[in-house]
Amino acid sequence: MGDLYAKVVVKGSPISKSNFKLFNSNGRAILPYNSGKYHDRYALYEEEIALQARSQNPGVVITQGVIAVLKVFYKSEKRHPDTNNITKSIFDGIEKSGLIINDAQIKHMIIEEFYDKINPRFELELFGESEYSMEYSIKKRVSPLEPVDYSPPPNRKKSVETNLKTKKTVTNQKTSNKISCHICGKSITKESAVSANKGSMLICKACFKKLF
Template identity: 50%
Template sequence: MIKLVIPGRPISKSNFKLHNIHGQAWMPSSGKHSKYLAYENMIAGFINQQYDGDTITEDLIMILKLYFPDKRMGDLHNYPKSICDGIEKSGIIKNDKQLKPVLLFDFIDKENPRVEIELYPLSKYNVSYSIDPI
């Protein structure tokens, strides 16, 4: 199991897309809308500081824990894309398609907003879940 921690509030990819007159979306690489690319690079940098192994080629179970400073978290389903792109950019994996399944959890931590990533090789771990009545 590999555990990685990215400090700071998570950033959603959908908030930084621009659209041309034909409705096509694109991500700017400079200017005020380039914050997403900086976040991707920041994720890659923190991962490279914490992981010193070889590039992983097999599929991985990913548990993603998002810690926000307050209840203003937006659409949670938009956050994994930016994080997965940063993981791929770090070189720890070949392609973010390797990250499946993805389990997503959200929490509030006013003092320490962050992203916690846990990666489990699918060849060594199995995922099971249950939904139980209260």
């Protein structure tokens, strides 16, 4: 396919750049490389992508607009990074390899998510848009698959539970403000009630008018 095509396969669980940021004293995000800590993992992953991209595509440099087809294979269906964030990690490494000049060259992209417990990896194909075009279609399944439902992350789950408790409290407060008219028995609120007999009786405005 000449120099307008490249394919890169990198084994291992793909990782997200956002998970490995540290912040300096000025609050600026940094990505450590040789701190000797866990956060070095991203920089090493980026280097691995660059190494594999260059060794698998010797002499290839794509300088024009690119169509990218990315297939990401995770170990788990539910516990994995956000695939949208994964693309940044991958293209940082591809750019560093020299296979492309800048990730701004990516004009069209398809991302597909798969699962492989034994061999997690990503497979990336790059096509020069002067020789290749992209087509895709979405079709309704003849036999629907069993859906995989996702739960909110733990921090968001707590937020949802807190909001539900707050909503319940407000509802209870509103309910406690409701009383019954001493004459007709209809439900009314304290704000809309008319006080009688020195506050010992609350009646609705309709019943109050009938008294005169």
